[in-house]
Amino acid sequence: MARSSVELVSYGWDPIDRQGLILGYKAAKKIPENTVFEVAHKCRAQHLDAVEARFSETHKALMAPRLMAAVQRCLEGKNIPVTGREKNPSDLLAVVPKGQIMDLLDCVHQNANNLYPGVPIEFP
Structure with a gap:
């Protein structure tokens, strides 16, 4: 290079x-x-x-713990129930109703941008 x-x-x-x-x-x-x-x-x-x-x-997929906690709080703030046992993107996609996937995307991107400014994040 x-x-x-x-x-x-x-x-x-x-x-x-x-x-x-x-x-x-x-x-x-x-x-x-x-x-x-x-x-x-x-x-x-x-x-x-x-x-x-x-x-x-x-190795199993595992979302960074601080990011997962922030995403779970965000989802709860949008009245989307989470179990607290979610560990990875698949777990989140499984608990969020299909009609609220955009809320999940917003929660992930907003919190990833806050916790990891300047880092290009892709989800899902």
């Missing part, structure tokens, strides 16, 4: 499920965006994808 003038930006483990790293890539100098994407894709494929896949096979 250094030869291509593309820098890796690591945001750490994904707080949504803690099964993958959140990585970004930026150009150290003016190069086309598609070149940055190609370099990033090649790097991930060669060095990270297999590691992340193996990690997720051997």
